[in-house]
Amino acid sequence: MxxxxxxxxxxxxxxxxxxxxxxxxxxxxxxxxxxxxxxxxxxxxxxxxxxxxxxxxxxxxxxxxxxxxxxxxxxxxxxxxxxxxxxxxxxxxxxxxxxxxxxxxxxxxxxxxxxxxxxxxxxxxxxxxxxxxxATGVDHRTLTNAVLSLIASSPFILSWVLGRLTRIRRAYYMELEDRAARLERERDAQAKVAVAAERARIARELHDVVAHNVSVMIVQADGASYVMDSSPEQAKQALGTIASTGRQALEEMRRLLGLLRSADSVGEYVPQPGVEQLPDLLEQVRTAGLPVAFSVEGEPRELPRGVELTAYRIVQEALTNARKHGGPEASATVRIRFEERSVEMLIEDNGRGASAQLARDGGEDGFGHGLIGMRERVGMVGGTLDAGPRDGGGFRINAVLPLAPSRRPSTAPST
Structure with missing residues (x-):
């Protein structure tokens, strides 16, 4: 039936x-x-x-x-x-x-x-x-005639009312269908935006990994080739640094590629770096030949994972640019200051200043992933970024990342 x-x-x-x-x-x-x-x-x-x-x-x-x-x-x-x-x-x-x-x-x-x-x-x-x-033989009083006329018209009126209700219900269902289709289109559009944002995030991560680690490997390889005959021990140390840097880059790239795989396999990769990994990053930069001074001001506190990753990548990108474009005698300073509702980062170098123009053009590779990537990261957490030439030569990057009110202290990174 x-x-x-x-x-x-x-x-x-x-x-x-x-x-x-x-x-x-x-x-x-x-x-x-x-x-x-x-x-x-x-x-x-x-x-x-x-x-x-x-x-x-x-x-x-x-x-x-x-x-x-x-x-x-x-x-x-x-x-x-x-x-x-x-x-x-x-x-x-x-x-x-x-x-x-x-x-x-x-x-x-x-x-x-x-x-x-x-x-x-x-x-x-x-x-x-x-x-x-x-009608014949009917009482012709006005009230009686009106009542009888209304009774005679009621079937047509009721049929019309029923049809009107059907039209309203059909219009309501059409509105629901249109709304469902519109919501589906909006959902698809939001999914595409999310995919684009995720691709941009992965592209920034890959850029940071490749730009930093590969530049360290290139510097160490050039140094090893230069002292290969005169100081084999230093060349051996440089080759060891190249190997460890390559392994670190490979681990981070595996983690990033794991984001593109199934959710079951994501947990097999190392977590994203944060402020705790800054000492290792600074030591790696010093090994590559760039002296770096590091200081922490204020009471250290636990940071959200997004803010931690942003802080780490900003320091990494700034030191990579300083090492590549600062010149042989350049040095850098990294200062992190914890406030009640923000964390401020100041990275400066005293290089020859060529990195300023390169940073304005988008970074050391000229493809828009340097300073633009920093601004995107800072903007994602609601912070501000100020980058430009430093008085007396060199380049400075000042980033302020907002935080929620402090709840408990955290161990400060040491160098």
């Missing part, structure tokens, strides 16, 4: 045709009965019922019942004309007139607004027209 009901809902015209067929059978039975009645009227000298009009009205109304969903405005207009013709020619109501109630429902549910309002007006007047045209 449920399958049959679902099938008819998917094929409403077929359902209307079935109901029209049943109504037509009723009209045939009424026509046979009316034919015998007309013969009796003829034998007694009475006025026979117009059978031609009966047949035409029955066929037209049944056909309109089938076509009412496909051509609602035309169907309603023809039905109104048929009803008015019956009243004008004094044709008594017949069984096929039951289709007029369905047409009134169709006008309110499917036709245009102006046709729906016209149908309501005609349906409201149908009772008075029927009452004064066909």
């Amino acid at each position: 449920q399958l049959l009901y679902s099938w008819f809902r998917r094929h409403p015209t077929v359902a209307d045709a079935v109901w029209a067929g049943l109504l037509f059978l009723v009209c045939l039975l009424e026509g046979v009965s009316q034919l015998h009645t007309n013969r009796d009227h003829a034998d007694t000298g009475g006025i026979p019922y117009p059978m031609t009009a009966f047949a035409v009205i029955s066929v037209v109304l049944c056909v309109l019942l089938v076509l009412r969903r496909r051509y609602p405005d035309v169907t309603v207009g023809v039905a109104i004309a048929v009803g008015l013709a019956q009243v004008a020619f004094h044709w008594s109501p017949i069984s096929a007139d039951a289709a007029l109630l369905v047409i009134a429902y169709t006008a309110a549910a499917f036709a245009h607004v102006w046709m729906s309002r016209l149908t309501l007006l005609v349906g409201t007047l149908a009772g008075p027209m029927f009452f004064y045209r066909f």
Whole structure:
């Protein structure tokens, strides 16, 4: 039964045709009965019922019942004309007139607004027209006539109201479907934005890993080749630094690539670096030939993971630029100051100043991943970044990262 009901809902015209067929059978039975009645009227000298009009009205109304969903405005207009013709020619109501109630429902549910309002007006007047045209022997007091007219019009009005409720419900469902489709589109757009943001984040991470570790390896390789003959022991130490730096870079790249894999495999990779790893980073930079002074001011505290990673990457990027562009006699200072609601980082070098222009162009590689990457990282945590040439030569980077109010102290990184 449920399958049959679902099938008819998917094929409403077929359902209307079935109901029209049943109504037509009723009209045939009424026509046979009316034919015998007309013969009796003829034998007694009475006025026979117009059978031609009966047949035409029955066929037209049944056909309109089938076509009412496909051509609602035309169907309603023809039905109104048929009803008015019956009243004008004094044709008594017949069984096929039951289709007029369905047409009134169709006008309110499917036709245009102006046709729906016209149908309501005609349906409201149908009772008075029927009452004064066909009723006989009725009390002609005004109140009684009004009540009887209202009763006669109520089937049309109720059919119209039911159709109006159907239209409202259909519009509500369409609005829900439109809203669901809009939300789905917004969800897809947000997913694309999230994917783009994740790709940008991974690109920044890869840039930081490659730029820092590869530059250390290049410096150590150049130094090893320079002292290979004169000081084999120093060359051996440089090669060891290259190997350890390469392993560190490989571990970080494995971690980043693990983010692109399934969630089950992400846990196999090392965690993201933070402030605690700064001493190892500074030692690596010093080994590569850049003297670095490190100081911590204020009371150290536990930082959110996003702020820790941002702080680590800013120091890493700044020291990488200083080592590559500061010159052979350059040195750098890193100062971290903990405030109640922020942590301030100041990285300065006294190099020859060439890094200033390179940083303005986007970093040491010229592809927009240096200073731009720093600004993106700082912006993601709601901080500010000030970068530019330092008085007296060199370059400075000052970053302020906001924090929540302090809850408990944390061990400061030592060098």
